[in-house]
Amino acid sequence: MITHPRTEELAQAVGAWIDQIRPSLDPRNAFLARVAANAMATIGRELTLGPVAEARAIAAMAEVLGHEGTHGELNHALCERIHAGEFTVETPGLLAALKIMARDQIAIDQPNYKPEGTPPPSPRQLPGA
């Protein structure tokens, strides 16, 4: 990948421009523009965090399945083993691997999302505190 600019910088620049024109739009388009700016941010995060997340997912899936493969091959095999009932919540390492993959993906898609099991915010994080 070339630099000056990197791809994520292009996404960042487009996102910033969308935010800049948002106030001038009608409510429906202002809403869609916010969604578009969010999409640009997601693209930026996927570009920067995606490679590490994919490598980690490959390692985690290969460990559970006991064989190597591309991300697509391993993911397909994992789904098949689960669908066939061969892998269950009892399968050693399965939930741990899925949790790593889920956490890495939410960090790209919605870093502010608070999944099940997130502890309560500390008092200073609460609004109005």
Place this chain on the structure above:
Amino acid sequence: MTVDVLASLPRLAQRLGGEAAHLAAAERLSGGASMETWAFALDGPNGHEDLILRRRSAPFDPETARSVSLATEAALIQATAKTGAPVPPIRHICDDADGLGEAYVMGRVGGETLGRRIVSDPKFDAVRPKLARQCGQVLVPIHATAPPPGLNLKLSDGEGELNRYEEVYRASGAERPILDLAFQYLRRHLPAPTDPVLLHGDFRNGNIMFDAEQGVAAVLDWELSHIGDPAEDMGWICTNSWRFGRPDHPVGGFGEYADLLDGYKAAGGRPVELSRVRFWQMLGSLRWGVMCLTMYLSWASGVERSVERPMIGRRVSETEADLVVLLEEGL
């Protein structure tokens, strides 16, 4: 058919308030892909009235739609009002003379529906601890309502819902191991059959009007009403996608399981086990995940072109992050 709502409202105001009445205000509140909500007011000989118009802006296909018609929705609101459920008063069901298509008018109930404000605005601090119990209480009259005859409400149970959503998932071509595992797990943990009741069907934080002093003011958005397991309505309000950043409060981001269950029991509802609610909560996350996939598919197939659709597709991962924790914890 394009309907000019603003042009039709003055005539509707006269129909509702008499010849001497006139439209005092009108404003579109929200617009989903298929449903519009308008706030309007009329001044007439009988005084001032604040009203809400709910209308369908896209054609309704009763064969394929998951939702009920607006006339059915109004009939259900009227029926549940009679058994004591807090619902908005139905004022008028629109017909051809109104020129508004499929629509009805209800009285405006004051309060807040925005989930994030209800879980975090200091205005709700005092009432917040009471809300989960109230939610349990208000489900009792809803579940006790005999559905008006002739509405053809859909009947579903846990297995039926799993079949329906798994079919959609398989057809999508997506391969998501956590969704596969959730389908498998829930099939192995189906709750025992129970007597089906009338369900609200979309009972969650965001579809309930809350008053900062009194708590639950009205249960809104009845379009997904159907017949099924009472725990389905309880599980959906516990699904983390509707806790607005407060997963530490399982009921809607504002309350606790025990209060929801106690409120239901204290108001005369047949006691429901927590594991049954958790089954429906997990199915709720799974269902929302599949719904997010279908939002993406509607864009991929070219039916919808809005940027909103593929971005909702990226919300599947929120349900995966929730499901993997629920699968660890068990029901």
